[in-house]
Structure formats: structure tokens, C-alpha cells
Amino acid sequence: MTQAELPTSAEVMAIPTTPPPHHPEKWKWYDYFTFNIDHKVIGIQYLVTSFIFYLIGGLMALAMRAELATPASDFLSPDLYNAFLTNHGTIMIFLWIVPASIGGFGNFLVPLMIGARDMAFPKLNALAFWVTVPAGMLIMGSFFFGGAQSGWTSYPPLSVVTANTAQSMWILAIVLAGTSSILGSLNFIVTIWKMRVPSMAWDQMPLFCWAMMATSILALVSTPVLAAGLTLLLFDINFGTSFFDPAKGGDVVMYQHLFWFYSHPAVYLMILPIFGIMSEVIPVHSRKPIFGYKAIAYSSLAICLVGLFVWVHHMFTSGTPPWMRIFFTISTLIVAVPTGVKIFSWVATMWGGKIRYNSAMLFAVGLLAMFVFGGLSGVTLGTAAFDLHVHDTYYVVGHFHYVLFGGSVFGLYAGLYHWYPKMTGRMLNEPLGKVHFILTFIGTNLTFLPMHQLGLQGMPRRVAMYDPQFQALNQLCTFGSIVLGISLLPFLANAIWSWSRGPQAADNPWDAKTLEWTTASPPIIENWEVLPVLTEGPYAYGEEPAEASANT
Amino acid sequence: MKQIPAPLWTLTIGVAVTLLSLWYGQNHGLMPEQASEQAVLIDELFDSMVVMGTALFLVMEGAILYCMIQFRQRKGDETDGPAIEGNLPLEAFWTAIPTILVIGLGLYSFQVFQEIGGITPGHVAHDHGTMIAQADDTPLPGGLSESGKGPLIAENSVFGLGAPLENEDTAADLQVNVTGMQYAWIFTYPEGNIIDGELHVPIGADVQLNISAKDVIHSFWVPQFRLKQDAIPGKKTALRFIANKEGNYPVVCAELCGGYHGSMRTQVIVHSPEDYQAWHDKRVAQTPAVETIAKAPADLSAEEYLSPYSQEMGVNRDLIANLSLK
Known part of the structure; x- marks a missing residue:
């Protein structure tokens, strides 16, 4: 608690503090493999680890697309195909997007953006990272037992009767990842609440921190419910209970409620931090203040609140009564409003600006372009009547890849290009970044756009074999996925090479206004020699520095 | 040379987007053939969503493209854009319009859902013997609450x-x-x-x-x-x-x-x-x-x-x- 209370006394913070003597000047490479409590080290640990899992999950996707190049099941065994589809989803959600956006960017940026020396609970923070490591090992280890094969949703009874050992390992992995998420969320809420530099009012806080606040509240409320549901499932599998066994009075639909009460908000866990990244990247490279600061900040909270009451839209064809199908149609459609507000605000931020087309901005604009499409298809899915046709089809697969790949992953790339100089002290190579963007943009649309038509025409999701009439479109998707696979090569080469050989980055290479750019690149161990004092708002572009703060 | 006034451009673009969206809503050809009366209703809902979606898509992507081209950084220009931080009427407008659209869509989708039998499932007995012992003559609100009485408890739902x-x-x-x-x-x-x-x-x-x-x-x-x-x-x-x-x-x-x-x-x-x-x-x-x-x-x-x-x-x-x- 002491660390949380520390910054409340402004005088203490104003005194230049030298790092405690037991800290080295600079972290060595091997410090990144230890139980280090520096939020920046933890942030990079999260980012690098999750990126490795992104590559693993991506290889699984490529194997599945190879299988789907032909209608017959001829490349993977059906069980292995199901293991890949289950763990592709699981890894991408629990071991890539969530840890990279919340753990990685959240940890690295939040203390720097609010002028804190670290997170409120540094040891808890390190613990939250290190429990994701056994979670990843359990997922990988489950393949020795066939891998969990019942989809990332793991609906009973299928999950109870299929690959019991692997399914149990999968449950333990998710519970560990969920624990990490709960610990991290608690840390973010306390840090943002209590550790802002005294000169920073709530409405001077960078929007990324608002997004992290909303994300953390959402994770804190919803994750325990998933843990409860999965624990009951674990008992059903291993200890003979019958929570979800209808033959003994259990209820299979109950599991779906417990699962989706977390897992729909999980969608917002994966996109709210990305929205935060967008709100940072777009104004900097458009050279204009963010348009509608308050609307963006509050719409994050609105999404967080409404997002807790939309979960049944995943169950419109399940055992749900009419009033639920109607209520959740309306609540789902309403989420489009705060989301729309954000998108309009970003376009208005670009409007009249002087947009610099570096790789970070390209990925941000690419996200905007694709999220519009993914959002619109999401609205169609929200209506119960139409969802009866497209639920559990490739239309859904296309939709959520537009918002999770075109949205979250593009946002992660935008963030990586934007903050790489701050994290490593080196600039990335711009031409390689642009090649990476173009390949990714083409590959994403080639892979995921035809899926909408496949679903509408009648192809269900999660199938290893399909009706031959769908082959042409599937081959287009497979071709797109190969482009996506190739698109990673320039990025990997760029990131690895630039880390040691890239040109030195200045402290503030983008001429940005948020606090993380006021320290060295990479930041020194306790972030600043002297804590910064806010002289202007986080988005005070286009104004003379002498003028008053942006948000008064 | 005088410029074409902006409202004229807006009007032209608006008409073009509307016509294009209406045309695409009727001619998207994305659905397989219709073989049930329910499909006719659901397709009408889908077509109207395609019209709305296409219009919004064109307007948004158009705005993004326009920004990318019109507001790109010009060579040698290192200055910032204008310090515009918001516009309350505009923000109210783009909050209100989507709200009205989604509520309208919600009501329409409710209507379709009713017509395909979505709010009165299972009023005819399922199995012999285990009849659903509920009054069937209740009007809509009663019908809703009746089904909502506790589907997780009621065995016969x-x-x-x-x-x-x-x-x-x-x-x-x-x-x-x-x-x-x-x-x-x-x-x-x-x-x-x-x-x-x-x-x-x-x-x-x-x-x-x-x-x-x-x-x-x-x-x-x-x-x-x-x-x-x-x-x-x-x-x-x-x-x-x-x-x-x-x-x-x-x-x-x-x-x-x-x-x-x-x-x-x-x-x-x-x-x-x-x-x-x-x-x-x-x-x-x-x-x-x-x-x-x-x-x-x-x-x-x-x-x-x-x-x-x-x-x-x-x-x-x-x-x-x-x-x-x-």
C-alpha cells in the first residue's frame, strides 16, 4: 500500500530522488528473464512473450487454412484440426491480444503517461506476468494429450466427453490467465486512481489511461465469473459432479451464460486498450488535438457498462427464452453508439490535420477503415432474427476477425511502431514498416472478406470438411492467409534488426505531448530524475506553448 | 475561377450514396435461394441492413479516404493543424443519429422476430404426456413474462x-x-x-x-x-x-x-x-x-x-x- 500512497504527498515527489543504490544503471538483457519488478521490463516481457504466442497461433491458423484449401479432410486429422481451432482462438485471445495490449502496453505506458515511477504494486505486477508463463506451457503441453478440441467456448457436454486431460490442462491455463488479468486490473485501477502526478487532473489524463481504467473495471467484474464456470466444468470432467450434465439434473445452457458473461466483455478487453492506442497515435501523427476528449473518455466507460449486458447475443439459437433474445438484441445494438462516437471522433481528429504517413499512422488508419466494416457487420449480427441464419457460420468468423485482426492486431502494430523508439531507444525502418502494412492490409481483406459470403451462403464455422461449392472462396481465404503469413517477415526482420542496429531515437521523435516522451528513450529505471510537471494537456497541438492548458 | 459551393457537393454525394446503397441492398446476391416464408421476412431485414450499412460504409470510408488525401502532410510543412478540440452540436448529432438508427433497427428486427414465431415458441405440446400447463391466451406482455418466468428452472420450456x-x-x-x-x-x-x-x-x-x-x-x-x-x-x-x-x-x-x-x-x-x-x-x-x-x-x-x-x-x-x- 505504501507505494500507492506515496505520490499523494506532492512535496516528496518534487524532490529529485536518485534511484536506490541496489538498482543497476540500466537493465541488462538477462534481467528480462527474471522476476523483475520494473513496469517497463514487465511490459516488454509481456509483449515479447505474447508475440511468440502470436506466431504459434498464426502457424495453427495457417495449418487450418491449408486444410480448408480442399473440401475433404486431407491435411490434418479431424481431431488435430479441432485442437488447432480451439487453441488458435485461445492463444490469440488469452496469450496474445489480452496480454500484449493490457499487460504489454498497459504496463509500459500507464506509469509513464501519468508521471509515476512504477505501478502501485510492482511485485503483484511481476507475479501477474509470471503466472501467464505456466498458462502458456499448459496450453502447449496439452498437445501431448491431443489438445483441447471443443472450441475456445468449450461447451459441455462436448468438452466433458472429449480429450479429458488436455481439456483439464486448458481449463487450468485459462484460470491462470484469468488470475493474471485480475491481478493486473487491480493494479491498473489503483495506479491510475492514486499515482497520477499531482498536477494531472482526470481530464488531463491521456485517453489510453481512460481506456485502461474501463478495461480494468470490466476485467475485474467479469473474469471471476469465467473462473467459476470453468471450475465447475473441471469438476464435471474430473470429479464426477454434474453441474452441466442433463442426465443428472445439470444444465448445459447454464455454462453458456457463465462463459459468455465473461467472454463477451473479453471482446471489449481486447478492443478498449486498442481504442486507447488509437486515441494516442492519431492526434500525434495528425498534428491536431484529439476531437471530443470527453466523449472518447466517457464512451470507454459506456462500452464497459453496456458491454456487461450483451452476452446473450452469443446464444440467440441456444436455449434462451424470447424476452432474452429481444432484450439482448436491443442492448447489443446500443453498443454501436459509443463505438460510433469514437470512430467519428478519430475521423474528425484527422480532418483538417497534417497527417504524417509513417507506419504507426498507416496501421491506425487501416484499423479505422476495417473497424468500420467489422462494426457494421456486428450490428447485423446483433439482431436476433438475422442471427438465426448466420450464427455459428463463417459470417461470424469474418466479422470477428475484422474487429480482432483488423482492429486489435492492427492497433497493436500501430502501438508497436509508435512506441518502439521509446521502448528500445531505436527507430524502426520506415520502408520495411510500409511493406509490412501493405501486405497485412491486403492479406487481411483477402482472408476475411470472402468469409462473410461463405457464411451467408451456408458454410458453418469450425468445420474441417465442407460442401465443395464453397471451395473457390475458401481458396481465396487460404491465399490471403499466406499473404498474412509473409507479411510478418518484414516486421520480424525490422524489429529484431532495429533493436540493436536501428538509428538512435531521440527522447521525443514524434514531437508528442504526453508525459512518456519527456523522459529518455529508453526511459531510465525509475522513469525520471525529477518527476515532470504538467504544463499543457496531452493533446495540445496547434497551439503556442505559452497558451493555457488544452483542457481548461 | 469560382468554386462549386460545398452544400452542392454534399447534396450530390448524398444522393449518389443513397441511390448506390438502395441499389446494392436489392442486388447484393449474397444470400442463397429463399425456400421458406420465414426466409422472405429475414431477407427483407437483411436487405434493409445492407442498405443502411452500405450508406454508412461509403460515407465513413469516403471521409477516411478524403482525410488521407486532403489532409496529408505537404512537403516541408512541419507545422501543426488547427487546435480544434471538439464541437458539441456535431458530437450530439453523431450520437443521436446512430441512436435513432439502432432503435429503429431494433424495433424492426423485433417485428420480424415476432412474425417468424420468435416470441411464442413451444405453445404446442411437445411430447405426449408432458404438456405445457400454461395459459396460452395471454397477450404479448403476458406472453413475454410467462416465458421469462424462469426458463432455467421450468422443465417444460x-x-x-x-x-x-x-x-x-x-x-x-x-x-x-x-x-x-x-x-x-x-x-x-x-x-x-x-x-x-x-x-x-x-x-x-x-x-x-x-x-x-x-x-x-x-x-x-x-x-x-x-x-x-x-x-x-x-x-x-x-x-x-x-x-x-x-x-x-x-x-x-x-x-x-x-x-x-x-x-x-x-x-x-x-x-x-x-x-x-x-x-x-x-x-x-x-x-x-x-x-x-x-x-x-x-x-x-x-x-x-x-x-x-x-x-x-x-x-x-x-x-x-x-x-x-x-
């Missing part, structure tokens, strides 16, 4: 689609029991003791499917009917539809049910009334009534249950062999 409100008490012309199992659909016709691996229905008849699952969750989907309903162990679900086009359409399992989920496909055959009667009479004559009475299907293993019918049902014998190996 039926989920899915029934008849639309105005004729919710009308019994269906034909009832078929549908059972999903790894990896086949079994269709049982209570009148006549017909068991089949394909669904046969007459055109124009009000058909009710009483859906159940033997092992894991499956989902009954006919893309040409635009209807889908999960088959859930321990729950009763139903679909009700009127096929309006003769032909053979796929029946697809849409819920992951195991390794061969993708091969869990059969077909529904929509007959003319005469053809249906002929098929029905032929099958009744074929069915060895004694056998089905002798043993309740529930007491049989999947293999025993299926094997006498495998040939007529068009179910692959290898698949059944695979099932028994597991």
Missing part, C-alpha cells in the same frame, strides 16, 4: 420458434421430431412411425420440428430457410416454418460437435403435396411397425438404433461403423 402471435394456438400441419447425434440427424414422424435420415416436408405446410440431442449440442440449420436452432441435451427446442419452394436443400450442423462435425450434413426435401403423400404412404408401408414398438429408441445404442434404417436413410454405413469404434 420450449426454446426456439413457434407460430406468430396472431395464430399462436394453431397446431402445426406436420410435426417431425428431430434428433441430433454424432454425426447424423434422425427425423421421426410420429404419425406413421417413419424414421428417416432426411427430412421430407410438403410445400406450403406449417411444419414444426421438435428438436432434441442425444449426446452433445448440435445445431439444426437450413441455410435456404434462414433458420437455425440448437439441439441441446436436456432441453426442448423447436423450429416452425413453411417451405415455399420445392427442391432439395442442405441440413447442416452448425454447432461444433466433435471431429466429424463438418460431415454432419443431410438434406431436406420439399415435395409437392402429392409427392409428399406418395413418399409418406410408401414409407408407412415399408416400416416394420413391430420393431419400433418392441424397444424404445432411447434404450438402444446409436448403432443398434441406426443400422436397420441406414440404407433408406442415406446415412453412410462407414460412419456408423466409425461411431461404434469410438
Whole structure:
């Protein structure tokens, strides 16, 4: 608690503090493999680890697309195909997007953006990272037992009767990842609440921190419910209970409620931090203040609140009564409003600006372009009547890849290009970044756009074999996925090479206004020699520095 | 040279976007053929969403593209853009318009959902003996709360689609029991003791499917009917539809049910009334009534249950062999 209370006394913070003597000047490479409590080290640990899992999950996707190049099941065994589809989803959600956006960017940026020396609970923070490591090992280890094969949703009874050992390992992995998420969320809420530099009012806080606040509240409320549901499932599998066994009075639909009460908000866990990244990247490279600061900040909270009451839209064809199908149609459609507000605000931020087309901005604009499409298809899915046709089809697969790949992953790339100089002290190579963007943009649309038509025409999701009439479109998707696979090569080469050989980055290479750019690149161990004092708002572009703060 | 005034541009673009969206909404060609009356209603909903979606898509992508080109950094210009931080009327406008649009869409989708029987599922008895002992004459709000009384507790609730409100008490012309199992659909016709691996229905008849699952969750989907309903162990679900086009359409399992989920496909055959009667009479004559009475299907293993019918049902014998190996 002491660390949380520390910054409340402004005088203490104003005194230049030298790092405690037991800290080295600079972290060595091997410090990144230890139980280090520096939020920046933890942030990079999260980012690098999750990126490795992104590559693993991506290889699984490529194997599945190879299988789907032909209608017959001829490349993977059906069980292995199901293991890949289950763990592709699981890894991408629990071991890539969530840890990279919340753990990685959240940890690295939040203390720097609010002028804190670290997170409120540094040891808890390190613990939250290190429990994701056994979670990843359990997922990988489950393949020795066939891998969990019942989809990332793991609906009973299928999950109870299929690959019991692997399914149990999968449950333990998710519970560990969920624990990490709960610990991290608690840390973010306390840090943002209590550790802002005294000169920073709530409405001077960078929007990324608002997004992290909303994300953390959402994770804190919803994750325990998933843990409860999965624990009951674990008992059903291993200890003979019958929570979800209808033959003994259990209820299979109950599991779906417990699962989706977390897992729909999980969608917002994966996109709210990305929205935060967008709100940072777009104004900097458009050279204009963010348009509608308050609307963006509050719409994050609105999404967080409404997002807790939309979960049944995943169950419109399940055992749900009419009033639920109607209520959740309306609540789902309403989420489009705060989301729309954000998108309009970003376009208005670009409007009249002087947009610099570096790789970070390209990925941000690419996200905007694709999220519009993914959002619109999401609205169609929200209506119960139409969802009866497209639920559990490739239309859904296309939709959520537009918002999770075109949205979250593009946002992660935008963030990586934007903050790489701050994290490593080196600039990335711009031409390689642009090649990476173009390949990714083409590959994403080639892979995921035809899926909408496949679903509408009648192809269900999660199938290893399909009706031959769908082959042409599937081959287009497979071709797109190969482009996506190739698109990673320039990025990997760029990131690895630039880390040691890239040109030195200045402290503030983008001429940005948020606090993380006021320290060295990479930041020194306790972030600043002297804590910064806010002289202007986080988005005070286009104004003379002498003028008053942006948000008064 | 004088410029064309901005309102004129806006008007032109607005008209063009509207026309294009209306045209695309009618001509997208994304849906398979319509073979049920419910499909007509659902497609009208989809088409109107395509119109709205296309218009919004064009306007938003157009704005993004315009920004990218018009507001790019010019060579040598290192200055900032104007310090505009917001515009309350504009923000209120773009909050209000989507709100009105989604509420309108919500009401329309509710209307369609009602017309396809979504708010009155299961008013017709499912099984003999376990009738749903609920008053059926309650109007809409009562009907809603009645079904909402606690579906997680009430054993007799039926989920899915029934008849639309105005004729919710009308019994269906034909009832078929549908059972999903790894990896086949079994269709049982209570009148006549017909068991089949394909669904046969007459055109124009009000058909009710009483859906159940033997092992894991499956989902009954006919893309040409635009209807889908999960088959859930321990729950009763139903679909009700009127096929309006003769032909053979796929029946697809849409819920992951195991390794061969993708091969869990059969077909529904929509007959003319005469053809249906002929098929029905032929099958009744074929069915060895004694056998089905002798043993309740529930007491049989999947293999025993299926094997006498495998040939007529068009179910692959290898698949059944695979099932028994597991």
C-alpha cells in the first residue's frame, strides 16, 4: 500500500530522488528473464512473450487454412484440426491480444503517461506476468494429450466427453490467465486512481489511461465469473459432479451464460486498450488535438457498462427464452453508439490535420477503415432474427476477425511502431514498416472478406470438411492467409534488426505531448530524475506553448 | 475561377450514396435461394441492413479516404493543424443519429422476430404426456413474462420458434421430431412411425420440428430457410416454418460437435403435396411397425438404433461403423 500512497504527498515527489543504490544503471538483457519488478521490463516481457504466442497461433491458423484449401479432410486429422481451432482462438485471445495490449502496453505506458515511477504494486505486477508463463506451457503441453478440441467456448457436454486431460490442462491455463488479468486490473485501477502526478487532473489524463481504467473495471467484474464456470466444468470432467450434465439434473445452457458473461466483455478487453492506442497515435501523427476528449473518455466507460449486458447475443439459437433474445438484441445494438462516437471522433481528429504517413499512422488508419466494416457487420449480427441464419457460420468468423485482426492486431502494430523508439531507444525502418502494412492490409481483406459470403451462403464455422461449392472462396481465404503469413517477415526482420542496429531515437521523435516522451528513450529505471510537471494537456497541438492548458 | 459551393457537393454525394446503397441492398446476391416464408421476412431485414450499412460504409470510408488525401502532410510543412478540440452540436448529432438508427433497427428486427414465431415458441405440446400447463391466451406482455418466468428452472420450456402471435394456438400441419447425434440427424414422424435420415416436408405446410440431442449440442440449420436452432441435451427446442419452394436443400450442423462435425450434413426435401403423400404412404408401408414398438429408441445404442434404417436413410454405413469404434 505504501507505494500507492506515496505520490499523494506532492512535496516528496518534487524532490529529485536518485534511484536506490541496489538498482543497476540500466537493465541488462538477462534481467528480462527474471522476476523483475520494473513496469517497463514487465511490459516488454509481456509483449515479447505474447508475440511468440502470436506466431504459434498464426502457424495453427495457417495449418487450418491449408486444410480448408480442399473440401475433404486431407491435411490434418479431424481431431488435430479441432485442437488447432480451439487453441488458435485461445492463444490469440488469452496469450496474445489480452496480454500484449493490457499487460504489454498497459504496463509500459500507464506509469509513464501519468508521471509515476512504477505501478502501485510492482511485485503483484511481476507475479501477474509470471503466472501467464505456466498458462502458456499448459496450453502447449496439452498437445501431448491431443489438445483441447471443443472450441475456445468449450461447451459441455462436448468438452466433458472429449480429450479429458488436455481439456483439464486448458481449463487450468485459462484460470491462470484469468488470475493474471485480475491481478493486473487491480493494479491498473489503483495506479491510475492514486499515482497520477499531482498536477494531472482526470481530464488531463491521456485517453489510453481512460481506456485502461474501463478495461480494468470490466476485467475485474467479469473474469471471476469465467473462473467459476470453468471450475465447475473441471469438476464435471474430473470429479464426477454434474453441474452441466442433463442426465443428472445439470444444465448445459447454464455454462453458456457463465462463459459468455465473461467472454463477451473479453471482446471489449481486447478492443478498449486498442481504442486507447488509437486515441494516442492519431492526434500525434495528425498534428491536431484529439476531437471530443470527453466523449472518447466517457464512451470507454459506456462500452464497459453496456458491454456487461450483451452476452446473450452469443446464444440467440441456444436455449434462451424470447424476452432474452429481444432484450439482448436491443442492448447489443446500443453498443454501436459509443463505438460510433469514437470512430467519428478519430475521423474528425484527422480532418483538417497534417497527417504524417509513417507506419504507426498507416496501421491506425487501416484499423479505422476495417473497424468500420467489422462494426457494421456486428450490428447485423446483433439482431436476433438475422442471427438465426448466420450464427455459428463463417459470417461470424469474418466479422470477428475484422474487429480482432483488423482492429486489435492492427492497433497493436500501430502501438508497436509508435512506441518502439521509446521502448528500445531505436527507430524502426520506415520502408520495411510500409511493406509490412501493405501486405497485412491486403492479406487481411483477402482472408476475411470472402468469409462473410461463405457464411451467408451456408458454410458453418469450425468445420474441417465442407460442401465443395464453397471451395473457390475458401481458396481465396487460404491465399490471403499466406499473404498474412509473409507479411510478418518484414516486421520480424525490422524489429529484431532495429533493436540493436536501428538509428538512435531521440527522447521525443514524434514531437508528442504526453508525459512518456519527456523522459529518455529508453526511459531510465525509475522513469525520471525529477518527476515532470504538467504544463499543457496531452493533446495540445496547434497551439503556442505559452497558451493555457488544452483542457481548461 | 469560382468554386462549386460545398452544400452542392454534399447534396450530390448524398444522393449518389443513397441511390448506390438502395441499389446494392436489392442486388447484393449474397444470400442463397429463399425456400421458406420465414426466409422472405429475414431477407427483407437483411436487405434493409445492407442498405443502411452500405450508406454508412461509403460515407465513413469516403471521409477516411478524403482525410488521407486532403489532409496529408505537404512537403516541408512541419507545422501543426488547427487546435480544434471538439464541437458539441456535431458530437450530439453523431450520437443521436446512430441512436435513432439502432432503435429503429431494433424495433424492426423485433417485428420480424415476432412474425417468424420468435416470441411464442413451444405453445404446442411437445411430447405426449408432458404438456405445457400454461395459459396460452395471454397477450404479448403476458406472453413475454410467462416465458421469462424462469426458463432455467421450468422443465417444460420450449426454446426456439413457434407460430406468430396472431395464430399462436394453431397446431402445426406436420410435426417431425428431430434428433441430433454424432454425426447424423434422425427425423421421426410420429404419425406413421417413419424414421428417416432426411427430412421430407410438403410445400406450403406449417411444419414444426421438435428438436432434441442425444449426446452433445448440435445445431439444426437450413441455410435456404434462414433458420437455425440448437439441439441441446436436456432441453426442448423447436423450429416452425413453411417451405415455399420445392427442391432439395442442405441440413447442416452448425454447432461444433466433435471431429466429424463438418460431415454432419443431410438434406431436406420439399415435395409437392402429392409427392409428399406418395413418399409418406410408401414409407408407412415399408416400416416394420413391430420393431419400433418392441424397444424404445432411447434404450438402444446409436448403432443398434441406426443400422436397420441406414440404407433408406442415406446415412453412410462407414460412419456408423466409425461411431461404434469410438
